Amino acid sequence: MLYQRSSALFAEAQKVIPGGVNSPVRAFKAVGGNPIFVKEAKGAYLYDEDGNTLIDYIASWGPLILGHAHEPVINAVIEKAKKGTSFGMPTQIETELAQLAVSMVPHIDKIRFVNSGTEACMSAVRLARGYTGRDKIIKFAGCYHGHSDSFLIQAGSGAVTFGAPNSPGVTQGTAKDTLLARYNDLENVSELFQANAGEIAAIILEPVAGNMGCIVPQPGFVEGLRELCDAHGALLIFDEVMTGFRLGRGGAQEALGIRADIACFGKVIGGGLPVGAFGARAEIMAHLAPEGPIYQAGTLSGNPLAMSAGLAMLTELNDNPGVFESLAQKTEHLHKGIAQVLERKGIVNQINRYGSMISVHFCEDPVIDFESSAKGNNDTFKKYFHGMLAQGVYLPPSAFESYFLNDALSYEDLDKTIAAVEKTFA
Numbered sequence: 001m002l003y004q005r006s007s008a009l010f011a012e013a014q015k016v017i018p019g020g021v022n023s024p025v026r027a028f029k030a031v032g033g034n035p036i037f038v039k040e041a042k043g044a045y046l047y048d049e050d051g052n053t054l055i056d057y058i059a060s061w062g063p064l065i066l067g068h069a070h071e072p073v074i075n076a077v078i079e080k081a082k083k084g085t086s087f088g089m090p091t092q093i094e095t096e097l098a099q100l101a102v103s104m105v106p107h108i109d110k111i112r113f114v115n116s117g118t119e120a121c122m123s124a125v126r127l128a129r130g131y132t133g134r135d136k137i138i139k140f141a142g143c144y145h146g147h148s149d150s151f152l153i154q155a156g157s158g159a160v161t162f163g164a165p166n167s168p169g170v171t172q173g174t175a176k177d178t179l180l181a182r183y184n185d186l187e188n189v190s191e192l193f194q195a196n197a198g199e200i201a202a203i204i205l206e207p208v209a210g211n212m213g214c215i216v217p218q219p220g221f222v223e224g225l226r227e228l229c230d231a232h233g234a235l236l237i238f239d240e241v242m243t244g245f246r247l248g249r250g251g252a253q254e255a256l257g258i259r260a261d262i263a264c265f266g267k268v269i270g271g272g273l274p275v276g277a278f279g280a281r282a283e284i285m286a287h288l289a290p291e292g293p294i295y296q297a298g299t300l301s302g303n304p305l306a307m308s309a310g311l312a313m314l315t316e317l318n319d320n321p322g323v324f325e326s327l328a329q330k331t332e333h334l335h336k337g338i339a340q341v342l343e344r345k346g347i348v349n350q351i352n353r354y355g356s357m358i359s360v361h362f363c364e365d366p367v368i369d370f371e372s373s374a375k376g377n378n379d380t381f382k383k384y385f386h387g388m389l390a391q392g393v394y395l396p397p398s399a400f401e402s403y404f405l406n407d408a409l410s411y412e413d414l415d416k417t418i419a420a421v422e423k424t425f426a
């Protein structure tokens with residue numbers, strides 16, 4: 001495959017956009033080489049500027065769970081756009097999407113729409129702090145909750161790919177209120193509660209993590225966090241930006257059977273347009289402006305195009321809940337296929353999977369937290385990534401990311417992908 005046009009476009013982009021991209025992980029820094037410029041996409045396939053076709057395993061990093069340019073979503077946006085793109089006044093469709101979202105997700109009565117997952121998590125933490133009157137939060141190493149200051153403390157995703165877990169520009173004052181814990185280590189969290197008695201507003205976590213590869217919570221871990229929060233008067237915040245409307249209609253709260261106090265959303269809820277959201281029970285949400293004193297706002301929040309995409313997407317998922325099982329089965333098929341090939345080739349690996357999230361780690365020991373994820377062999381990962389790309393399979397360009405399967409992927413696509421692994425390690 002040739003990437004001449006992508007390379008030329010990247011060179012142009014670098015002159016006017018820092019690093020040539022508008023979000024760091026797109027830049028291929030972890031795997032080397034130049035990023036690929038997309039021209040268009042349909043279903044499970046990306047069509048790049050050089051005329052290559054790629055089987056897509058990132059689905060825009062999660063949102064496009066039903067595949068690219070999904071017709072009901074596209075049509076809804078086109079129809080809406082003809083009627084005006086933004087008003088800064090209430091519209092009925094905001095209520096419609098809110099009604100549908102709260103009907104699908106357990107334990108939330110009200111939801112506020114924002115424009116990104118970052119905003120959702122940032123606002124959820126402010127709400128938790130305002131509600132409890134406490135300053136500190138606990139976050140887990142390797143979990144990514146967007147790029148707001150409080151979260152850039154040993155964050156996953158691009159923040160770790162780039163080797164700058166603690167970003168310059170985050171003040172000491174902000175950093176001191178973010179307490180860091182090890183994922184899947186309840187004892188560690190318990191110690192933090194002891195050492196900071198009465199000061200912790202909330203724990204925020206990815207209930208199934210996707211920003212240090214896919215990491216599944218071990219039995220008892222999230223249950224234990226719920227108990228610790230109850231015992232210490234702190235709120236439990238599920239960052240469901242990846243897991244929401246992906247692990248099932250009700251996201252991780254439903255899949256794990258555990259109640260969160262605040263849930264954050266992004267990605268799927270916007271159907272591929274910029275939407276984030278956070279929801280909680282009415283009593284907590286009542287503290288938010290204009291009902292209560294905790295301020296949060298947005299010129300384009302609840303934007304009609306974004307709402308129409310989200311509504312079309314959630315309607316499809318709500319009407320066809322079988323899609324989650326279909327996706328989980330496809331992911332299992334991929335998992336088994338890749339595992340068999342790697343075993344046959346004698347390549348040390350760990351594959352983590354939950355629902356339609358999966359990641360391949362080239363390391364000996366089980367990957368259960370950031371430390372074990374970071375032990376993956378990046379040279380093997382690079383070889384894997386570029387070998388797959390050369391055969392038309394687009395994987396996340398970093399070992400610290402989960403794949404996101406979309407339901408447009410056929411079993412034929414999956415088998416082609418497994419065959420590509422075989423050839424990569426031939």
Ligand code: PMP
Binds near residue numbers: 144146147211241276
């Ligand atoms: N939380 C999680 C779990 C995420 O994966 C991400 C983005 N990948 C975010 C928050 C931030 O969302 P956004 O990029 O839309 O700001």
